[in-house]
Amino acid sequence: MTSTIERPPVKVRAGSQKSARTGGRVAPLFGLPAAGVVALLLYLPFLWTTYVSFTEYDGLASPVWNGLTNYKAMFSDPDLVGSLVNTLLWVVGMVTLPVALGLLVAVLTYGHRWGTWLRLPFLLPYAISGVAVGVIWGFVLQPDGALGQALGFFGLPGAHTGWLQAGPGNTLMMIVAVTWQAAGVNALLFVVGLQSIPNEPLEAARLDGAEGFKLFRHHLWPQLRPITTVVIGLSIVGSLKTFDVVWVMTQGGPGTSSETLALSMYKETFVLNDYGQGAAIALFLSLVTFAASVLYLRYQLGEAREQG
């Protein structure tokens, strides 16, 4: 991924020879602000967090090296293991529910006469911040609140459930809340994917009598693979970072029953002053995020290279 791609040698014309030389000398000055700001505020903190993750550190005294202790705690401390399991739930939930719904909405609206309008209800929640989503769904999921009243009205069971009051149910309900927010985005991405499928083979398939699910299964789905990779990659990365909605709706509670790793990192560091533990969680999250990012970054950078 990091191998440098050499441009084909550019034939320098007489007129641009001087500029090419001065450009070569001045060019770093234009690149430095970006590289500098990124190095100072993103890479440097990254390195410090990496170091601290192998130490015991409370933010005041000097960090004391303690090897892998913080990492072992992540897999043995019951609260952190619970947080790990919840994060896993989020990943599984987010690569299934919003992706499947997004695909459904995309396929149903694509080519539909009122497609753009029918897609709008799903897109609207995407424009709302995670905090606002948390506020709205915290309200909907109150005990005997909007959802309970709706269930009661239709005579369905569960009207008096305390949706957010015990794990893992609270995590599942918050996944539903984020599905509400994220499905439209995925639909939009799948529509972009559908638009890039050439029309002729589809027409030919239709003439052969393929339609409905069969057309989708054999002719659309295989061609949607690149965009599906991107959607799933983005979903994994997004789910690993889950913080806002949980922070607003349950603060990770009751107890630690709905904590995610992103939230545990924040609590360990800024509430419990266990900087080393927080850093270890952060690094672990980063590694998993990086692995998931490679999925879609390869696609992106591939595209960037083709263009560049």
Add this chain to the structure above:
Amino acid sequence: MSRVKTPVLVVLGLIWLAPVYLLLVNASKPIDGYDAKTVWKPAGFALFANFGDAWSKAALGDTLVATTLYSVIAPVVAVLIGAAAGYAIVVLKLKRGFGWFVFIFGGTIFPLQMILMPLFSGYANSGLYDTRVGMIIVYTAISVPFSAFVMRNFFTGIARSVFEAAVVDGGGLFRIFRSIYLPMAGPALAAIFILQATFVWNDLLLGLTLSQSESVRPIMPALTGLQSTYGGAALPTVLAGGLLVSLPTVILFLAAQRFFSRGLALGQF
């Protein structure tokens, strides 16, 4: 086929709109007219009074000014810095340009959690903690990689002859950047600006970590504060607050939908 499609979409769409309906109806109820047992029924219209309450009680007013500053200044600076980097890499053929590009773009692939603690310590030690300048700096830094990514791609699409002609005309490299390349990049700059402004507006984590006073704290942390303070007693106020902070991004989104779909495909958000 369309006979099945439309009803499915309509039913799903209505389910999707239900929370929006609940938000609008209950954010509009007068506080003393709000009854937790009948949230589906509209009752009175006091939306603007509730906006006013959220504005004054939770000091959302102060924080709105600060957040507007952040969401305008940081993306503008980031767009310029990113454009300069793109110009250096593509137009000026910066040596090992692809390496520079990977370095700058790589700044975004790890989660914010990775930089929170050092930023907090660094800000506390340097006096940047709980200052507006500090918030603008961090939001700028976060926005630079994406900006450089888009601008690099954009400048790649511009013919080399444009640069050569400008050099022959005797323009300095900075002037060529400022008066030829930047104006040409208008649409791309606008797209980056809109996406990053939305990101800054919606941020919770950085605001929570790097600020505390009402005049510095961004809007999303302020809203979570409003919720925990007024949670039970004045739900219409909290919901009105939620609606109020969502309006700018919803309007921006509806006005510039295609920018968002493009940004998405590039892996932002």
